[in-house]
Every structure is written in structure tokens, then in C-alpha cells.
Amino acid sequence: MSRKLALLKSAPASARFGLVVVVGYGVVALLAPVIAPYGETQVVGVEFAPWSAQHWLGTDDLGRDVLSRLLYGARNTIGIAVLTTVIASVVGGCAGLIAGTLRGWIDQLLGRLVDVLMAVPSLILTLLLLAICGTSIASMVTIIALVESTRIFRLARALALGIGQLDYVTMARLRGEGLSWIIFREVLPNASAPLIAEFGLRFCFVFLFIATLSFLGLGIQPPTADWGSMVRDNATLISYGQMTPLLPAGAIALLTVAVNFIVDWLVHRSSGLRD
Amino acid sequence: MERPLLSIRGLSVHATAPGAPTSAGAATSAGMTSILRGIDLDLHRGTILGLVGESGSGKSTLGLASMGYVREGLGFSAGSIVFDGVDLIRSSEPQRRSIRGVRIAYVAQSAAASFNPARRLFDQSIEVAVRRGRARPREAIKRLIDLYTRLQLPNPSALGRRHPHHVSGGQLQRAMTAMAMVTGPDLIVFDEPTTALDVTTQIEVLSAIRNVVESSQTAAIYISHDLALVAQMADRIMVLRRGEIVEEAETRQILRAPREAYTRSIWAANDFRAAPKVRAALQPEVGAAVPLLRVTGVTAGYGRAPVLHDATLEVHAGMTLAVVGESGSGKSSLANVIAGLLSPRAGTLEFAGRPLAPGFRRRSREQLRRIQLISQSPDTALNPRQRVSESIGRPLTFYHGLSGTARERRMRELLAELELDPDRYAHRFPGELSGGQKQRVCIARALAAEPSVIICDEVTSGLDQLVAQDTLKLLDRVQRERDLAYVFITHDLAIVRAIADDVIVMKAGRIVRSGHRDDVLAPPYDPYTALLLSSVPEMDPDWLDRVLEQRRGAR
Numbered sequence: 001m002s003r004k005l006a007l008l009k010s011a012p013a014s015a016r017f018g019l020v021v022v023v024g025y026g027v028v029a030l031l032a033p034v035i036a037p038y039g040e041t042q043v044v045g046v047e048f049a050p051w052s053a054q055h056w057l058g059t060d061d062l063g064r065d066v067l068s069r070l071l072y073g074a075r076n077t078i079g080i081a082v083l084t085t086v087i088a089s090v091v092g093g094c095a096g097l098i099a100g101t102l103r104g105w106i107d108q109l110l111g112r113l114v115d116v117l118m119a120v121p122s123l124i125l126t127l128l129l130l131a132i133c134g135t136s137i138a139s140m141v142t143i144i145a146l147v148e149s150t151r152i153f154r155l156a157r158a159l160a161l162g163i164g165q166l167d168y169v170t171m172a173r174l175r176g177e178g179l180s181w182i183i184f185r186e187v188l189p190n191a192s193a194p195l196i197a198e199f200g201l202r203f204c205f206v207f208l209f210i211a212t213l214s215f216l217g218l219g220i221q222p223p224t225a226d227w228g229s230m231v232r233d234n235a236t237l238i239s240y241g242q243m244t245p246l247l248p249a250g251a252i253a254l255l256t257v258a259v260n261f262i263v264d265w266l267v268h269r270s271s272g273l274r275d
Numbered sequence: 276m277e278r279p280l281l282s283i284r285g286l287s288v289h290a291t292a293p294g295a296p297t298s299a300g301a302a303t304s305a306g307m308t309s310i311l312r313g314i315d316l317d318l319h320r321g322t323i324l325g326l327v328g329e330s331g332s333g334k335s336t337l338g339l340a341s342m343g344y345v346r347e348g349l350g351f352s353a354g355s356i357v358f359d360g361v362d363l364i365r366s367s368e369p370q371r372r373s374i375r376g377v378r379i380a381y382v383a384q385s386a387a388a389s390f391n392p393a394r395r396l397f398d399q400s401i402e403v404a405v406r407r408g409r410a411r412p413r414e415a416i417k418r419l420i421d422l423y424t425r426l427q428l429p430n431p432s433a434l435g436r437r438h439p440h441h442v443s444g445g446q447l448q449r450a451m452t453a454m455a456m457v458t459g460p461d462l463i464v465f466d467e468p469t470t471a472l473d474v475t476t477q478i479e480v481l482s483a484i485r486n487v488v489e490s491s492q493t494a495a496i497y498i499s500h501d502l503a504l505v506a507q508m509a510d511r512i513m514v515l516r517r518g519e520i521v522e523e524a525e526t527r528q529i530l531r532a533p534r535e536a537y538t539r540s541i542w543a544a545n546d547f548r549a550a551p552k553v554r555a556a557l558q559p560e561v562g563a564a565v566p567l568l569r570v571t572g573v574t575a576g577y578g579r580a581p582v583l584h585d586a587t588l589e590v591h592a593g594m595t596l597a598v599v600g601e602s603g604s605g606k607s608s609l610a611n612v613i614a615g616l617l618s619p620r621a622g623t624l625e626f627a628g629r630p631l632a633p634g635f636r637r638r639s640r641e642q643l644r645r646i647q648l649i650s651q652s653p654d655t656a657l658n659p660r661q662r663v664s665e666s667i668g669r670p671l672t673f674y675h676g677l678s679g680t681a682r683e684r685r686m687r688e689l690l691a692e693l694e695l696d697p698d699r700y701a702h703r704f705p706g707e708l709s710g711g712q713k714q715r716v717c718i719a720r721a722l723a724a725e726p727s728v729i730i731c732d733e734v735t736s737g738l739d740q741l742v743a744q745d746t747l748k749l750l751d752r753v754q755r756e757r758d759l760a761y762v763f764i765t766h767d768l769a770i771v772r773a774i775a776d777d778v779i780v781m782k783a784g785r786i787v788r789s790g791h792r793d794d795v796l797a798p799p800y801d802p803y804t805a806l807l808l809s810s811v812p813e814m815d816p817d818w819l820d821r822v823l824e825q826r827r828g829a830r
Contacts, residue, residue, distance in 0.1 A: 167650045170650075171648070173635070174616070174635055175724075176635075176638075176643045176673070185658075189661075
């Protein structure tokens with residue numbers, strides 16, 4: 001425990017800032033029903049009410065409280081992004097580690113499959129698949145996870161190829177160890193630092209991707225509160241000099257920057273570079 | 276007496292950042308880890324100073340410090356480094372830079388890693404000279420060709436137009452020496468310039484370096500852990516240990532009569548290697564017993580060209596078979612064939628009287644257990660994320676089904692047997708061990724399987740002499756206790772003499788000589804074995820001159 005604390009103390013200011021922001025977002029997401037003044041989809045006033053004591057950040061195009069929707073939005077947007085990233089990492093990571101460790105035909109097969117998926121621009125591919133499957137949250141999570149897992153596959157495979165050449169993996173093979181021991185006990189522990197960093201970066205991309213889809217009306221569907229669609233719904237206010245639509249956009253930007261700060265620090269640490 | 280070219284007084288270097296590379300022996304005082312303490316050194320023009328010490332003794336740091344340079348994370352804490360009247364510690368960075376590369380040059384250990392692979396040798400070799408205005412490109416190239424000729428590089432003008440990867444390691448090391456000399460420096464620092472080379476190549480590089488240094492009246496610092504090499508090159512020898520000078524004296528004097536106990540122990544390490552193994556009691560009746568391992572007519576290779584031709588050998592229980600040869604002679608491929616990592620194209624393998632499958636995947640767990648491999652580099656042979664207890668414990672569980680306290684007890688026994696205190700080392704990660712300790716853990720891991728044969732692939736080549744000697748003694752003891760057979764791959768004939776029962780000499784993938792050690796290492800020799808034998812450096816400072824004299828005479 002004290003080692004963990006010492007580790008945090010050694011973090012640069014940017015990483016500490018990032019950690020504070022991410023923890024803050026997490027707390028808000030978990031406690032949204034407690035701290036939000038109104039319900040997520042509750043219509044509480046006139047449309048586009050200005051900022052006031054009752055509605056700190058005004059109301060949206062249907063008369064719902066913007067602050068409450070922002071807090072609930074953290075829950076939905078971040079929750080779905082984390083879920084999607086976890087699925088993408090597990091699928092892409094396992095496939096990549098297996099392909100890189102076994103090599104041979106299975107590597108060729110998975111590799112070419114990933115090539116095909118990566119050959120199509122990811123936004124177009126996603127839009128196409130969403131058009132086929134319909135815009136439910138489940139299908140969106142599956143499709144984005146599939147698209148993003150190709151990137152994680154690439155990294156995991158490259159890492160497994162490199163580590164698989166090292167003597168200690170050869171020793172384990174010579175001992176007669178099975179595939180699962182080699183992957184989970186020999187390769188994965190030594191690939192974890194870059195994979196964790198990749199997880200953070202992928203989370204940012206997934207998060208932005210979901211926000212993009214929601215902004216286009218293809219992501220998280222109304223009435224669920226979500227930052228991407230909140231920007232779109234209130235976009236007209238910009239013409240009246242109101243900054244309300246910028247708040248969900250700002251929330252997206254802040255989290256992305258914060259996660260990137262943390263990832264930078266992790267990558268820096270694992271690469272062993274000194275400034 | 277004239278003023279020395281380089282004069283170091285009371286030099287101390289310490290680690291500034293936590294986590295900076297420190298040696299195991301470095302002492303910590305007042306919260307700072309000191310790497311060098313109170314070093315005094317004088318170097319005159321035309322003389323070569325040899326720096327000897329184990330890894331972590333600070334010899335490389337001192338070599339770099341003589342250029343007024345310290346590695347990242349280190350800093351000068353006291354003393355002065357005066358080079359030709361300029362104090363390199365107190366002078367400005369531009370002033371230092373104007374001296375480095377032009378008046379002081381550095382030749383690194385691994386030339387292959389120090390050249391830019393994307394540029395031709397000529398282009399990068401003359402860069403410093405041209406950019407500092409020392410010479411015009413054409414002049415510099417002319418000088419370089421002259422140096423290549425003096426360093427006996429073949430076809431100098433064509434060689435310089437090649438890229439580094441088209442040139443052999445020994446040639447590259449000489450090309451790097453030429454690069455260092457092209458500006459006509461007053462001082463050259465050689466940091467283990469021949470460590471990565473074969474013994475036969477080493478001689479050529481050594482003699483070339485010495486000739487050029489002597490003829491141009493340059494001063495040099497020659498750093499090596501191999502005392503026999505330093506003895507050939509240096510006028511004076513300085514022995515370092517844990518950042519301090521143990522002893523410094525004129526070469527012949529320090530070799531004949533070392534004053535300090537530590538110096539004598541280094542000398543003794545060489546004596547052990549020179550002493551042949553005596554084991555009359557264990558002589559088996561060859562032919563009577565079935566050999567433990569038999570390799571018959573094996574040809575193997577990567578890609579199209581075979582690297583191993585028609586190899587045949589036998590290994591008997593409790594005996595050591597040494598396989599000797601230069602790099603590229605196919606000795607490691609032979610080890611891989613036996614271990615099952617490389618499938619032969621022709622020939623058969625037999626183990627304990629039964630056929631042995633060529634690939635390790637088709638061998639039984641019992642066969643895998645009985646043939647163990649210890650690899651050259653202990654740094655990569657241990658998983659950095661597994662504690663010593665896990666690394667050794669895994670084969671105990673995997674092969675013998677041990678778990679819990681039984682596994683823990685056996686693991687501690689093995690550690691104790693290899694002279695590693697279980698309480699101190701069992702819970703460490705490999706990163707917290709020295710090279711010699713890591714190699715012991717690798718040996719313990721191999722022993723945990725309770726094998727019949729251990730293939731030792733250059734197990735001591737990455738270790739310091741004293742540590743290598745201890746490791747060899749340990750292997751020897753373990754063998755006697757367990758009736759183990761070793762297949763010992765090495766390029767070092769001194770080791771062969773010390774530990775082998777049978778010897779195989781390999782060249783270009785073929786076995787050129789084999790038999791009992793006393794027969795193989797006794798005249799009449801075939802030319803290749805004679806060349807190998809005469810290339811092993813001896814402690815006698817006149818050895819290099821003598822060998823060169825003989826070779827010239829033979830030609």
C-alpha cells in the first residue's frame with residue numbers, strides 16, 4: 001500500500017491532474033441519482049430556459065434540467081465506453097496474444113481478417129453495420145468493440161511475437177508448458193504495461209466515437225442522457241450566444257485530456273525513459 | 276618529466292537520480308550512491324593504461340569520465356580531470372565538445388550497435404573531422420583509407436563504401452578504431468573493444484590497434500575484464516573494485532608480484548582455468564555402456580543453407596562433452612538440435628537407447644525433463660515478472676507434482692545447494708539479482724527437473740572471470756553429486772581444458788576433430804585446432820608478440 005502511495009507521489013503534475021479528473025468523473029457517474037437535482041428524463045420547465053437558481057445550467061430543448069442530464073450523461077457515456085473498451089481489449093488482446101504466440105496458419109487467418117476490417121474506414125464500417133443491425137445499445141457496443149479490437153489485436157500480436165522470442169518463453173516451451181501457461185504466465189505479465197496504456201488510449205477513442213455517433217443520432221438513443229446527443233439537441237443555442245451546448249462537449253474534452261495525461265505517464269514509466 | 280596529457284585527481288562520481296544504474300557493490304554514503312571514489316590517474320603521450328575490474332567496478336564510468344562525460348543519472352561530485360591543461364569538469368560544454376571526438380576519441384564495446392545502419396562507413400567515419408573543420412571530405416577519406424590499410428582491413432576503399440551490416444564484426448570493430456583515429460586524437464578510450472569477437476578475430480584486432488596506437492604516439496586507456504588481454508596492450512595496469520583503485524603498477528611488475536589480495540584473486544581465476552580437470556575414478560569403459568545421448572549424421576539448418584553438416588557424437592552419463600568453435604561454427608545449432616528447437620533434415624537422435632523425436636513438441640514429458648538447457652544469457656532466460664521461487668518452483672510442480680510446503684522445501688534446498696541464501700533470494704525478482712546470481716537460478720531451475728543431461732550454451736561467456744570461475748566450480752560439483760552429463764558449448768579453450776572429458780572442435784558446421792580431451796588438446800594438431808589453441812590469450816605480456824611472430828613465420 002505504501003509503495004502505491006509512493007508511486008502516486010512520484011507522478012508528475014499532469015498525471016495527478018488526470019487522476020483527479022478521472023476519479024471525479026467516476027464518483028459523479030456512480031452517484032448521479034443522488035447528486036442530480038432532477039430526474040434524467042423529467043421535464044421540469046420551459047424549453048431553453050436560461051441559467052437560474054432552480055436550473056443552474058438552464059433547460060434543454062424539451063425543458064429538461066441540463067445539469068441533471070450532464071451528471072446522468074457521465075454515467076451512460078462513460079459506462080458504455082468502458083464496457084465497449086473492456087470487450088474490445090479482451091477479444092483483441094486474447095486473439096493477438098494467441099496469434100503472436102502460436103504463429104502459423106492461425107496467425108495468418110486472424111491477421112488477414114483484421115486486415116480486411118482495417119481496410120475500411122472505421123466510421124464508414126460502423127455506420128454500415130449499424131444500418132444493418134439497427135441502433136440499439138447492444139449492437140452499438142458490439143460493433144464498436146469489434147472495430148476497436150482490431151487495433152488492440154495488432155499491438156498484442158506484435159508484443160507476443162517479440163516476447164515469444166525471448167529465452168524464458170523458449171524455456172517454458174521446452175519444459176512442455178501448454179498454451180495458456182505461456183500466454184498468461186510468461187507473455188502477458190511482460191506485455192501488460194503497453195497493453196494498459198493502449199487500454200487507456202482506446203477508451204478515449206471509443207468514448208469519442210460513441211459521442212460522434214450520438215451526435216449523428218446513431219448512438220445512444222433518446223431519452224437516455226448522453227453528452228454527444230446533448231450537444232446536438234442544444235446546438236441551436238450557440239446562435240444565441242449561449243454556451244450551454246459547449247458544456248457536454250467540454251466534459252468530453254476534459255476526460256479525454258485527463259486520460260491521455262495518465263496514459264502518457266504510464267507509457268513513460270514502462271519505457272524506462274528519464275527526462 | 277613532461278606534464279601528463281591526462282591528469283585525474285581525487286575524482287568522485289555519484290548517482291544523482293534514484294533508479295540510475297548502480298552496481299551491486301556501490302556503497303551508499305549520505306544518501307548518494309557513489310560510483311567512483313577518489314580516483315587519481317596520470318597518462319602520458321604514447322602510453323597505454325589498462326583498466327581491469329569486474330562489472331560494476333566503475334571502469335567504464337572512469338573511461339567515460341576521462342572525456343569529461345558521465346552517463347545519464349550520474350554526476351561529478353569531487354576532483355578534477357585535466358586534459359592538456361584544460362579542466363574538463365569546470366570547463367563549459369562547448370569547450371568540452373570541441374575536445375571530444377577531435378582530441379579525445381572513444382571506441383565502444385559493440386561496434387555493430389554504435390554505427391548508424393543507414394549510412395555508409397566512409398560517410399559516418401569522416402563526419403566529425405569534416406564538421407569540425409579538421410579536414411576536407413576528400414582528405415579525410417584519404418586518411419581513413421590509410422588507417423584501414425594500417426589496421427589490415429581488406430580492400431580499404433571498397434570497404435568504406437559498404438553499409439555496416441555488410442561488414443563482419445571484427446572488421447567493424449577495426450573500422451570504428453579508424454573512425455576514432457581519423458581526427459588524429461591525443462587520447463583514445465577503448466571500452467572492451469574485443470569482447471564481442473571470436474578469439475581468432477580478437478588477435479587481429481588487438482595487434483592492429485596496438486600497432487596504430489604505437490606508431491601515432493597516441494595515449495590510450497584500454498578497458499577490459501580480461502586480464503590476459505590487458506596484459507598484451509597496456510604499459511601500466513590499474514585494478515578497480517567498487518569504484519576505488521585497488522592497485523596500479525607497471526604491467527610486468529603487477530603480473531609478477533601483485534601487492535593486494537584482490538589482485539591475486541583475479542590472477543588466480545586465470546590459474547583455475549588453466550588447470551586441467553583430473554577425474555581418474557570416473558573414466559567409464561566407453562563402448563561397454565549404451566551412451567546416454569547419441570547423435571548420428573545430423574544435418575540441419577535455417578532456411579536453405581545447412582549450418583550443421585553430418586554431425587555425429589555420443590554423450591555418456593556423468594561425462595562432459597565440450598563443443599568448441601568460433602561463432603558461426605554451428606555449435607549453437609548443434610545444441611538446438613539436441614534440445615529439439617531445430618529439427619534436423621537428416622540423421623537420427625537417440626536418448627537412453629530409444630529414438631528421440633527431432634522436434635521438442637513430439638517428445639514425451641519424461642524426455643523433456645531429462646534433457647535441460649541453460650542458455651547463454653541469464654538476463655533473458657528468467658521471466659522478469661516471476662520471483663526466483665516461482666521460476667524454480669514451476670518445474671518442481673510441472674514434472675514432479677510438488678506443491679505447498681514440499682515444493683517450498685525443495686526449492687530452498689536447490690537454492691542452498693547453489694550457494695544462494697533462500698531467505699535472501701527466494702522472493703527476489705530477476706532484476707534484483709546480479710548476472711552470476713541469475714545464472715545460478717537458471718542452473719537451479721534446470722536441476723529442479725532432475726535431468727540426466729544439461730546442455731550448457733556458453734553459460735559463462737556473459738559473466739566476469741571470478742564469477743565465471745565460481746559458476747564452473749559449481750557445475751563441476753553438481754555433476755559429481757548427481758552423475759549428470761553436460762554438453763558444454765563454448766568458445767573458450769581454457770574452460771574446455773578445465774572441465775571437459777571429451778571434446779568436439781567445430782568449424783563451418785562440420786566437426787573437424789573429436790575425441791578424448793587429452794588427445795584432442797595434444798599435438799599433432801590439425802591447422803584449425805592449432806589456430807584456436809594459439810589464439811587463447813595468456814597472462815604473459817609477450818604472448819601476443821610471440822603468436823604474431825609465429826604466424827608470420829608460418830606464412
